[in-house]
Amino acid sequence: MDNLTAKSFALRQDVLNMIYRAKTGHIGGDFSVLNIILTLYEKQMNTRPDNVSSPDRDRFILSKGHSVEALYAVLADQGFFPKSALETYSQFGSNYIGHPYNKINGIEMNSGSLGHGLSVGVGMALAGRMDKKDYRTYVVMGDGELAEGSVWEGAMAGGHYKLDNLCAVVDRNRLQISGCTEDVMSHENLAKRWESFGWNVIDVEKGWDIPSLNAAFEEAKQCKGKPSVIIAHTIKGYGVSFMENQAVWHHKVPTDEEYQLAMEELKAKEAAANE
Amino acid sequence: MNNIPNRQAICDVLLEEAKTDRDIVVLCSDSRGSASMTPFSVAYPEQFVEVGIAEQSLVSISAGLARCGKKPYCASPACFLSTRSMEQGKVDAAYSNTNVKLIGVSGGISYGALGMTHHSAQDIATMSSIPNMRVYLPSDRHQTRKLIQALLKDEKPAYIRVGRNPVEDVYEEENTPFEMDKATWIKEGTDVAIIACGEMVKPAKDAACLLEKDGISASVLDMYCVKPMDEASVVKAAEKARLVVTAEEHTFIGGMGSRVAQIVSEHCPRKVICMALPDAPTIPGKSQEVFAYYGLSGEGIAKKVKENL
Numbered sequence A: 001m002d003n004l005t006a007k008s009f010a011l012r013q014d015v016l017n018m019i020y021r022a023k024t025g026h027i028g029g030d031f032s033v034l035n036i037i038l039t040l041y042e043k044q045m046n047t048r049p050d051n052v053s054s055p056d057r058d059r060f061i062l063s064k065g066h067s068v069e070a071l072y073a074v075l076a077d078q079g080f081f082p083k084s085a086l087e088t089y090s091q092f093g094s095n096y097i098g099h100p101y102n103k104i105n106g107i108e109m110n111s112g113s114l115g116h117g118l119s120v121g122v123g124m125a126l127a128g129r130m131d132k133k134d135y136r137t138y139v140v141m142g143d144g145e146l147a148e149g150s151v152w153e154g155a156m157a158g159g160h161y162k163l164d165n166l167c168a169v170v171d172r173n174r175l176q177i178s179g180c181t182e183d184v185m186s187h188e189n190l191a192k193r194w195e196s197f198g199w200n201v202i203d204v205e206k207g208w209d210i211p212s213l214n215a216a217f218e219e220a221k222q223c224k225g226k227p228s229v230i231i232a233h234t235i236k237g238y239g240v241s242f243m244e245n246q247a248v249w250h251h252k253v254p255t256d257e258e259y260q261l262a263m264e265e266l267k268a269k270e271a272a273a274n275e
Numbered sequence B: 001m002n003n004i005p006n007r008q009a010i011c012d013v014l015l016e017e018a019k020t021d022r023d024i025v026v027l028c029s030d031s032r033g034s035a036s037m038t039p040f041s042v043a044y045p046e047q048f049v050e051v052g053i054a055e056q057s058l059v060s061i062s063a064g065l066a067r068c069g070k071k072p073y074c075a076s077p078a079c080f081l082s083t084r085s086m087e088q089g090k091v092d093a094a095y096s097n098t099n100v101k102l103i104g105v106s107g108g109i110s111y112g113a114l115g116m117t118h119h120s121a122q123d124i125a126t127m128s129s130i131p132n133m134r135v136y137l138p139s140d141r142h143q144t145r146k147l148i149q150a151l152l153k154d155e156k157p158a159y160i161r162v163g164r165n166p167v168e169d170v171y172e173e174e175n176t177p178f179e180m181d182k183a184t185w186i187k188e189g190t191d192v193a194i195i196a197c198g199e200m201v202k203p204a205k206d207a208a209c210l211l212e213k214d215g216i217s218a219s220v221l222d223m224y225c226v227k228p229m230d231e232a233s234v235v236k237a238a239e240k241a242r243l244v245v246t247a248e249e250h251t252f253i254g255g256m257g258s259r260v261a262q263i264v265s266e267h268c269p270r271k272v273i274c275m276a277l278p279d280a281p282t283i284p285g286k287s288q289e290v291f292a293y294y295g296l297s298g299e300g301i302a303k304k305v306k307e308n309l
């Protein structure tokens, strides 16, 4: 295993600490999306603390904004703000609230209301084309989120304008608040749906595996003439066995005992990845 | 301390009524847990529709059901129901005059540190501005019960906003005064009229008690019917007083207080102070912390009254 895998388990500990301390947060979706965000910031995007205002930076939008704790953990690790800021998460007066807030360094857009990100990304990608810039725009969505009609309005526009500088990612963990996505509102033939909107579809079977994710982002970059969507088959709650694939962990807060167990497992996995 | 949130009181009434009324339909948008509607979905799966995370479709489907004789109650966070699906509320519910009851849960700043996407501090403004849309913000679980029972008897659209957390009882279970579309007089007084709705009624009542100790006599009106507003009660309360203070969990623009100020200035001019949230994202924090910060508490309201009398 590589060091990024070890890091991903270390950052999960930061997420766990934030949520346990504040007694609020969306841990399941954080753990399914974290490796996607980490791969982008470590391996793909040129976005760094010293170029946050550069017109050439790659753009990142966390459309499933409730997974902000994962984004905070990655941004702190990348140096966009001190790690100590994470301790203020959800505290009175802190800007580190439960959804992305662009008063925080490194956050492009406010989100939290699902179904906005893709169209915002279309706007950014169109601007990049107008200005003849090379930056890429990444939008990460949840699979439950795909029920919003606005997602498909954005998909239509992305396909229509053949935005090959736009890359969407679906965190396909098959769960949402009320249970399994296929019971709540099914997404049968998900890949075909995107294809029919004019998108290049890349399936990542192990959506937690950083090299596979990185390869998919590389493939997306090579695809010209249409936008790409990566359907990352992920595991909600990934990394803590008793949280994995359990709908209740969408926003359950760990008890003292669960916290200890989760921390031990994440530490063990970090150590194993470092060996 | 009461631990039943108003949203649960709504589900309880619907559960009881659905026993004999097969036309009641509850619709949710991945919101059955947050709306306390899980018991209904389990008890009456045939009368429950899940639309997924799609609030616009939620309201339009409800309107379609209503036009075919059903009595839809669609329950989703107030923030999404009152802005994202505002047009569906305007056109499919209000304009087409369908019997759609929009239940906005976790309203106002209930969601605290989740931020402005999850706050509905402008729902009174958006929903009240729609012709034929009624807007109700019940104060406690007992009043919520009576309101839903009354709404089940009519066939017009309405928007009902309730908070996420349990609120202290304002009324006694066996003795909850309620008349549809008439404000509830909690107290009659001569110095100041305090008019509140929703979760601000309890602090308003507390403020009146504090003021009484200082020899200040306050009327307290529970204006749960924000639209149609009980104008006669507003005028009556204002006429008796030297000052009118309104309190609401909403921005000061276009809320209950704005409407009170319009009525008072037209019929019996008095100074009106609108205690409300700012025209900005509220300071991050839990709802009680945020209320305290903006003076939306018993002490805060009493202080404001004393400063202005």
Ligand SMILES: Cc1ncc(C[n+]2csc(CCOP(=O)(O)OP(=O)(O)O)c2C)c(N)n1
Pocket (backbone or CB within 6 Å): A026, A028, A029, A030, A032, A064, A066, A112, A113, A114, A115, A141, A142, A143, A144, A145, A146, A171, A173, A175, A176, A177, A236, A250, B029, B030, B031, B053, B080
């Ligand atoms: C417009 C909108 N409706 C409802 C919600 C409430 N909500 C927050 S998370 C969530 C479930 C999201 O499911 P999914 O997109 O699959 O995310 P994940 O399972 O990856 O956490 C819902 C309904 C919201 N944030 N925005």
